Amino acid sequence: MQKLTTWMLKARYGIVAFFLAATVVCGALTMLVSVNYDMVDYLPDEAPSTIALDVMDNAYETAVPNLRVMVPDVSIPQALEYKERLAQVPGVDDILWLDDQVSLTVPLETLDQETVSDWYSDGCALFSITVAEEGQLETLEQIRQIIGDGGAISGNPMDTVNAQVTTSSEVKRMMSYIIPILFLILLLTTTSWFEPVLFMVNVGIAIVLNMGTNLIFGEISFITQTTGAILQLACSMDYAIFLLDRFEEIRKENVPPMEAMAQAVVKSASSILSSGLTTVVGFAALIAMRFKIGPDMGFVLAKGIGLSLITTLIFMPCLTMCCYRLIDKTMHRSFMPTFERTARATSRIKSFVTIMVAVLLIPCCLAQQNLSFQYGMSGMAAPGSQVANDRDxxxxxxxxxxxxxxxxxxxxxxxxxxxxxxxxxxxxxxxxxxxxxxxxxxxxxxxxxxxxxxxxxxxxxxxxxxxxxxxxxxxxxxxxxxxxxxxxxxxxxxxxxxxxxxxxxYDMKETITADSVKVNAIAIGAIALILLVNFHSITLPFFLLLTIESSIFINIAVPYFTGSSMNYIGYLIISSVQLGATVDYAILFTNRYLENRAQMPRKLCPAKTIQDTAGSILTSGGILTVAGLILGLISTNGVISQLGILVARGAVLSAILVLVFLPALLTAFEPLILRTTRKLHFYQEKGAAQT
Structure with missing residues (x-):
């Protein structure tokens, strides 16, 4: 691999040019990727309602009424005039009102009042309209013009159009916040003013390549479109940081830059690939869902992490060698603390935190069984938006x-x-x-x-x-x-x-509820296998997964204790996303713990490992937290906003438990770990038997 890497670095200008050209092409291709805003299309083909829709589309020209339109302050004759005008709007396939239920030639007082109040109440008329799937935006705009600002519109087409209108603008707005904030985080956690530029260019190219190559899927969901780039950015930034950290470490030994980068690629490839593979597996587990939003997100996110690995191991070394002198000229002192006091304090409270986690897991498990879920589009409109106000x-x-x-x-x-x-x-x-x-x-x-x-x-x-x-x-x-x-x-x-x-x-509920156990089992099983191979241990994968799964359990239980409902799509996705994105923290900590334990007594090892890894874990967790918060605070879509908050809270919980709960497990179960791990040697303490 050393020879291949050396050859790659010699051809660095050609490789950089190739990646830049590919980025331009993929940037153009992103315009051709269709975005689907209708969640119904992601139901399994065998779902009863999907079969019913297919039959109805083939047998009938019009679908089920899907829109409610209210016009205030109208008389019966005026309501009939509004009905005629609304029926003429292109895209309105059918319209129903009170005159389709009863005869209006007789006084309203003589009719069934419950039936009347369903369509006409206190001078307000409510029309039930069937809107065609094509051109819904234009249809709703014309309906709005007819009924005026005092009227109200509610229904699935309104939810779909709202998602369509807001998605593109919100993605741009999110990126306008997240890029400067992440750039600031990188400035504070690196030792060169220019390094953050390299990191952002590297991950930016990977994101554009992923977005452009989404064309192979034909179309993607608006949820994937909104969250994909941000999650890819947050989950893959670490890879380039690992590479440049190793590059700088080797250069301190007076190794020439070209040779130092070649060694850095070879020495960091294993840890970068292991880290990336766990994230890929976490996202790929979503592909097993019968509800097609899972495969939609799973394929795109797994492909995105794969492309991030490629850009980090091929493009990033070449780009760095093209401008490493700028890194040298812009060096500055480290702004990161040593975490020495934090490590000592954390080490002291690890037993208390372990007890607290054990105690918390019981009510959290019970809370998860009693969560209030939402499954459809009804919870997607943000409170205070026109969609929510009209519906209310x-x-x-x-x-x-x-x-x-x-x-x-x-x-x-x-x-x-x-x-x-x-x-x-x-x-x-x-x-x-x-x-x-x-x-x-x-x-x-x-x-x-x-x-x-x-x-x-x-x-x-x-x-x-x-x-x-x-x-x-x-x-x-x-x-x-x-x-x-x-x-x-x-x-x-x-x-x-x-x-x-x-x-x-209803079918969505039945489908994705059945998906939950399968998706989690695949993600946990596959990552456990990767950890087993990585550590050559039977017990270490268990302790690492226990740490991350505990943080997931606590994270998901929070909505129950706060009395809020949770969208089931977000519930399914966060389990895989948090596991795949944050298990890297546990891998990094455990690797360093085992290295330190080979050179020092058990009592000193936790604090030293926390001191060594806190900077990297908090940087990575901070990036993921910022990305999640921006999703949660800016998106007006309920599913995406809730997913963002879950990602942010999950990153914080995972980082805390890795730095406090995991060292307690590794210390307490050290004899068991020694007996169940291959080729593991710890520091020989006086009077202690060595395995």
Missing amino acids: AINEKFGESASFALMVPEGNSAAEKALSEEVKALPQVASVISYAETVGSSIPDQYVPPDQLKELNSGGYTRLVITARIPPESPETFAFVKTLRQTAQKYYPDSALLAGECANV
Whole structure:
């Protein structure tokens, strides 16, 4: 490898030029990568609601009502005029209002007041609209122009468009904050004013290469688009720091720069690759999820870390050799403390912290079993945003509501009539529009207007459009979806299909809940295997994983103790991200601990190891914490914001436990570690047997 590295450094100008050219090309390719903002598309193909949507798309021209539009201060004739204007908007496939439920030729006082209040209350009219998937942004803009600022819009298209509008601007805003802050952190933790420039150029090129090569996937989710670059930056910055630290260490021995860099690459490659591999495995575990947002993020993030490893081991050495004189000219004293007092203080309280962690894990385990989760798009709008305000205004006036399309095989009028009656009798149901209800089974099809007929009977199916007084997701909602499916199953065994946002969320819940155990088991198992090979030990991987998993348990339990709900997507992702990104701290600490223990007594080793590694661990943890906080504080998307806070809190917890809890474990279980680790030799203390 020494010869290959030397040849690479001699060809440094050509390699640097190649990477810069590739970066320009990938920068252009990023414009061609499509971004998907609809979470429904990431349900498994075999999910019942996915099958129902596919059938409905093929059989019917219009989908389920997916938008609620409220217009205040209108009379009945004015509401009918608004309905006509809204129906003419391009992209509005269908619109329902009170006149589709009852006859408005009679006084409202004589009608069923519960039905009336679902559509018209205190001078406010509520329309149920079906918006096509294409051109939703333009459609919503025209609807907003018609209803004015006093009106309100709520529904899945509004959530999707909000994500579409905010994602691009928020990514730029996040980067405008994170780059200067990380640059400042690097200035304070390095000994050259120019080194941070090299680090940022190296990781920047890796990020652009990753974003451009995402074109091979065709499209990525907006969650991946928003978080991918920031997580890649935060998780891979260490690799270049490891390399340059080793380069400077070798140069202090008066080794010529070219030879010093060649040695630095050879000597640091193993630790860099081991560190990178654990992060890759943590991200790659997401690929095992049936819910496709996992593979979407897993492939992109794992590829990003892989590209970061390549740029660090090939591009970074060549770039450094092209401008190492600038590093020499801009040297400054270290601003980092020695951590000597911190190490002594930390070493003293390690037993107390160990007891505290052991005590905390029990309630944290119980808290995780009782977390309140959100699974769909309903929790993605930030409080105070127009999306959230409009939704609250509609819910306050008319209550929460959801629409479904229940499709059954056409031709059995008696079963359809009985099903429609039973569904209408459910207490949550506000209305049912079906062929049997609207037209009547006794009227032949040829006497029914074709437009009305094809909305209900098409492609061999007849459709019941159901409006229910339930929230987008809640235990009540999930119970209602289950009841609807069971009711349809009685009349149409294994042939009824249910579509709608709530059905999608229900299937999302069922899918990603089943994913959690599998994803965590794969991540923990694969990383344990890497650690087993790295340390040649049976017990050390257990102690390292116990440390990081303890920090994950505490991190995830916090929402329960603060009384807040947690998005399940963030819950799944943080388990893999925190494990893959912070297990490096435990690896670094353990490697240095074993080196120190070979040269000093057990009593002195923890403090010395903390002093040696605290700077690197806190720098890495600080970068990940800053990245997470910026995601959490700037993003208006609930899932991304919560994921950012989880990443930041997880980085802090992992760093603390590695510096306090892990040394206590290594010290307390030293005899067991000696017996279960190959070729391990510790400092011979007086009166102690040596293994």
